[in-house]
Amino acid sequence: MGDVTARDVGEFGLIAAITARLPLTDVVLLGPGDDAAVVAAPDGRVVATTDVLVEGVHFRRDWSSGYDVGRKAAAANLADVAAMGGVATALLVGLAAPPDLPVQWALDLADGLRDECVVVGAAVVGGDTVTADQIVVSVTALGRVDRWVTRSGARPGDLVVVAGRLGHSAAGLRLLLQGVTEGALIDAHRRPEPPYAMGPQLAAAGATAMCDVSDGLVNDLGHIARASGVRIDLDRGALHDDEVGEADVLGGGEDHALVATIARPVAGCRVIGRVVEGEGVTLDGEPVTGGWEHFS
Amino acid sequence: MGDVTARDVGEFGLIAAITARLPLTDVVLLGPGDDAAVVAAPDGRVVATTDVLVEGVHFRRDWSSGYDVGRKAAAANLADVAAMGGVATALLVGLAAPPDLPVQWALDLADGLRDECVVVGAAVVGGDTVTADQIVVSVTALGRVDRWVTRSGARPGDLVVVAGRLGHSAAGLRLLLQGVTEGALIDAHRRPEPPYAMGPQLAAAGATAMCDVSDGLVNDLGHIARASGVRIDLDRGALHDDEVGEADVLGGGEDHALVATIARPVAGCRVIGRVVEGEGVTLDGEPVTGGWEHFS
Numbered sequence: 313m314g315d316v317t318a319r320d321v322g323e324f325g326l327i328a329a330i331t332a333r334l335p336l337t338d339v340v341l342l343g344p345g346d347d348a349a350v351v352a353a354p355d356g357r358v359v360a361t362t363d364v365l366v367e368g369v370h371f372r373r374d375w376s377s378g379y380d381v382g383r384k385a386a387a388a389n390l391a392d393v394a395a396m397g398g399v400a401t402a403l404l405v406g407l408a409a410p411p412d413l414p415v416q417w418a419l420d421l422a423d424g425l426r427d428e429c430v431v432v433g434a435a436v437v438g439g440d441t442v443t444a445d446q447i448v449v450s451v452t453a454l455g456r457v458d459r460w461v462t463r464s465g466a467r468p469g470d471l472v473v474v475a476g477r478l479g480h481s482a483a484g485l486r487l488l489l490q491g492v493t494e495g496a497l498i499d500a501h502r503r504p505e506p507p508y509a510m511g512p513q514l515a516a517a518g519a520t521a522m523c524d525v526s527d528g529l530v531n532d533l534g535h536i537a538r539a540s541g542v543r544i545d546l547d548r549g550a551l552h553d554d555e556v557g558e559a560d561v562l563g564g565g566e567d568h569a570l571v572a573t574i575a576r577p578v579a580g581c582r583v584i585g586r587v588v589e590g591e592g593v594t595l596d597g598e599p600v601t602g603g604w605e606h607f608s
Numbered sequence: 609m610g611d612v613t614a615r616d617v618g619e620f621g622l623i624a625a626i627t628a629r630l631p632l633t634d635v636v637l638l639g640p641g642d643d644a645a646v647v648a649a650p651d652g653r654v655v656a657t658t659d660v661l662v663e664g665v666h667f668r669r670d671w672s673s674g675y676d677v678g679r680k681a682a683a684a685n686l687a688d689v690a691a692m693g694g695v696a697t698a699l700l701v702g703l704a705a706p707p708d709l710p711v712q713w714a715l716d717l718a719d720g721l722r723d724e725c726v727v728v729g730a731a732v733v734g735g736d737t738v739t740a741d742q743i744v745v746s747v748t749a750l751g752r753v754d755r756w757v758t759r760s761g762a763r764p765g766d767l768v769v770v771a772g773r774l775g776h777s778a779a780g781l782r783l784l785l786q787g788v789t790e791g792a793l794i795d796a797h798r799r800p801e802p803p804y805a806m807g808p809q810l811a812a813a814g815a816t817a818m819c820d821v822s823d824g825l826v827n828d829l830g831h832i833a834r835a836s837g838v839r840i841d842l843d844r845g846a847l848h849d850d851e852v853g854e855a856d857v858l859g860g861g862e863d864h865a866l867v868a869t870i871a872r873p874v875a876g877c878r879v880i881g882r883v884v885e886g887e888g889v890t891l892d893g894e895p896v897t898g899g900w901e902h903f904s
Contacts, residue, residue, distance in 0.1 A: 341653060345835070346758050347691040347819050348657035348751070353649035357637055360733065360750060361644035364702035366740045395643040406660035406702075406746040437656065440746075444662045450702040450736075450746035452658060455644070462642050523643050539641070 318418065318441075319411035326441050329415060330422045337435040339401045349437035351402045351454055359400075359455040361392035363526075367447035375488050378417040380502040381449060382424020384566075388526065389453035390432055391506035391568035395524040397515025398457035400434040400508075405451050408444035421449065432508050459515050466521040466540035466573035472585035473578060474571045475510040478529055479556040482564025497555065506568035510580055514572045522572035528563040530600055533571060533593050540573075543590030545597060550584045562600060614714065614737075615707035622737050625711060626718045633731040635697045645733035647698045647750055655696075655751040657688040659822075663743035671784050674713040676798040677745060678720020680862075684822065685749035686728055687802035687864035691820040693811025694753035696730040696804075701747050704740035717745070728804050754811070761816040762836035762869035768881035769874060770867045771806040774825055775852040778860025793851065802864035806876055810868045818868040824859040826896055829867060829881075829889050836869075839886030841893060846880045858896060 318326050327344075336343045342350040351358075365371060365385045376384070386403060393400040405425060407418065418441075425436055434453070477500060484501030492498065506524065514522055521536045533544045551561050573587050593600055614622050627640045638646035647654075661667060661681045672680070682699060689696040701721060703714065714737075721732055730749070773796060780797030788794065802820065810818055817832045829840045847857050869883050889896055 342756065342758065347688040348655045348694070348749075350692070350753065350756055351654050351656060352652065353654045354652055356648065356650055356652060358647050358649045358654045358750065359644045360647060360698065360700055360748070362700040362702045362734060362736050362746070362748060364704050364736045364738045364744075364746060366704050366738055366744075368741075369739050392643040396646070398644070402656065404656055404658040404748055406658045408660050408662050408744050408746075438658060440658050440660045442660045442662055443665050444744060445664075445742050446740060448660075448704050448740060448744045448746070450658070450660060450704075450744070452656070452700055452748040453644075454654065454656060454750075457646065460638065460646055462638065 316415045317411060318409060318413045318415060321415055323441055326415065326418060330418060333419060333422045334426055334436045337433060340435050340437050344438050351437060353456060355456050355458065357457065359393050359396050359398040359457045360452065361389055362450065362452045363388040364448060364450040376502050378420030379424040382421040383428040383503045385449045385451045386425045386428035387504045387506055387568055389451045390428065390434065390508060391524040393453050393455035394506060394508045394511030395522050395570055396457055397459055397461045397511050397522065398455040399512055400432050400453045400455040402434055402437040402454040403429060403451055405436060405439035405449065407439065407441045408448040410445060411443060461515045461519045461522040463521050463523050463536045464539035466536050466542050466587045468542055468587050468589050470520055470573040470575055470587040471577060471583050472544055472571065472573055472587060473581035474569050474584050475507040475581045476569030477567045478525065478569055479553065479560030479564035479567065481566040482560040483556045500567065504566060504568045507570055510570050514570065514574065514578060517574060517578045519572040519574045522570060525567055525569040525571055526565050528565045529571065530562050530593050536573065537591060537593055543588050543592055543594060544585055545588050545594045546585040548596045550582060612711045613707060614705060614709045614711060617711055619737055622711065622714060626714060629715060629718045630722055630732045633729060636731050636733050640734050647733060649752060651752050651754065653753065655689050655692050655694040655753045656748065657685055658746065658748045659684040660744060660746040672798050674716030675720040678717040679724040679799045681745045681747045682721045682724035683800045683802055683864055685747045686724065686730065686804060687820040689749050689751035690802060690804045690807030691818050691866055692753055693755055693757045693807050693818065694751040695808055696728050696749045696751040698731055698733040698750040699725060699747055701732060701735040703735065703737045704744040706741060707739060757811045757815045757818040759817050759819055759832045760835035762832050762838050762883045763816055764838055764883050764885050766816055766869040766871060766883040767873060767879050768840055768867065768869055768883060769877035770865050770880050771803040771877045772865030773863045774821065774865050775849065775856030775860035777862040778856040779852045796863065800862055800864045803866055806866050810866065810870065810874060813870060813874045815868040815870045818866060821863055821865040821867055822861050824861045825867065826858050826889050832869065833887060833889055839884050839888055839890060840881055841884050841890045842881035844892045846878060
């Protein structure tokens with residue numbers, strides 16, 4: 313299989329090979345292979361989010377396997393569902409790839425998507441494969457949600473809490489750029505481990521605002537501060553990480569930690585700051601910036 | 609605005625400018641701007657489908673405006689929902705594009721997506737914008753459905769019926785390749801007009817199998833024949849089109865006509881063949897092939 317390309321098996325062969333690797337769950341009323349999938353939404357509503365990963369921008373094939381990219385693409389979307397307080401049920405995946413893409417890479421991608429889905433009990437229910445110059449993996453996640461938590465409800469007096477790693481993915485990328493290819497931080501870059509279960513738990517515990525850290529802590533808390541009309545003051549001491557420098561902790565994205573504002577501490581989360589009157593994000597009271605933006 | 613690029617306004621500026629153009633509907637419980645959208649699914653289930661359009665493969669910027677690409681990308685997905693017998697409610701859109709993309713192109717894309725959504729009453733509820741070498745537009749459509757129709761229920765004795773145009777988009781592409789730039793067929797290539805309302809109508813009338821024609825009539829009926837374990841025999845006379853040659857009628861995709869099998873004729877559809885015992889697709893009893901496959 314190592315030398316077989318997408319061109320050799322064709323679109324329908326590729327779809328069949330990918331689909332055969334993807335188990336379904338009981339919320340999947342109709343799985344892949346038709347014009348559309350049908351997924352149960354017993355709450356009468358569905359949470360939906362899309363993220364796109366591009367070769368050379370979000371991943372490099374020499375640094376990440378197809379399997380790693382699959383796990384990372386799924387994680388980015390599953391974390392968004394968790395950040396609403398939801399539980400993901402289904403993924404749809406668009407794969408744009410050059411005709412010389414090894415079929416094995418696409419199968420590894422499917423395995424990675426599947427295994428990350430298994431963590432939350434979701435299933436890949438549909439997709440599309442098309443020709444492109446560069447690999448583009450676009451994933452849409454659907455989920456169920458009881459009480460959803462937006463970015464706009466943070467109130468002065470709330471604590472800022474985080475579950476999951478901050479800056480480990482960015483620190484791993486820095487090591488890869490330096491030629492290092494193995495280690496815990498590099499694993500963190502290849503495969504984020506979002507604390508999915510904390511999303512619904514924080515929602516149930518009364519989180520007033522929540523998001524996942526995909527663009528960097530300061531950037532993402534900036535979204536909450538702006539949407540809520542408040543200032544968020546981070547505590548430098550609480551953010552200290554023996555393994556990762558402060559710039560990565562504050563600006564590194566892609567770990568998909570969950571950050572929330574809430575009246576009282578919650579088990580499984582660290583308190584890293586407070587919501588106060590004002591605007592923007594500060595660190596021990598001083599203005600701070602950092603993070604990732606596309607096209608810049 | 610004509611000279612402003614995605615690089616000039618940045619990711620968040622681009623998202624804000626796009627989002628401002630997109631009206632919502634009352635099924636949208638939470639629209640763009642958070643980690644995920646929340647959409648009502650009053651039937652307790654959701655139909656979901658993804659299609660990816662790539663610059664240079666599915667469209668060329670010199671032949672199609674951003675507005676046309678938006679309408680076409682939406683139509684491809686909305687037609688898939690209709691082909692299940694469903695009514696689309698929401699779109700999520702991933703846009704991968706080079707930093708020098710004119711912002712106006714992205715705004716035109718958003719307008720096209722919006723206007724095609726208006727035809728069926730759907731709304732754009734979320735998305736993602738990222739950097740890439742080539743424009744890739746990935747769209748996911750969500751919808752509601754009462755009785756859904758798969759590809760696997762065609763039975764010998766059923767009629768084959770079609771609603772919408774066949775081969776007009778392919779004929780238009782042929783003219784564009786010859787240097788012609790205006791006319792009804794070229795409009796058909798730039799903006800398909802799927803007969804969305806016929807999807808739920810055919811489902812309610814008892815369609816046994818249905819799909820949209822995206823890869824070409826013979827290819828797509830081949831999917832139904834294979835999934836249903838039947839042969840589909842097309843009637844050459846019924847397929848005649850004064851404006852379009854037979855090769856385009858049989859092999860041209862992207863018009864997103866709806867083709868179904870059903871026991872009796874339905875108003876608004878033409879009868880173009882019959883379901884019989886056997887396998888594959890035939891034309892007046894003779895084997896026939898044709899259509900589009902990626903990576904080949």
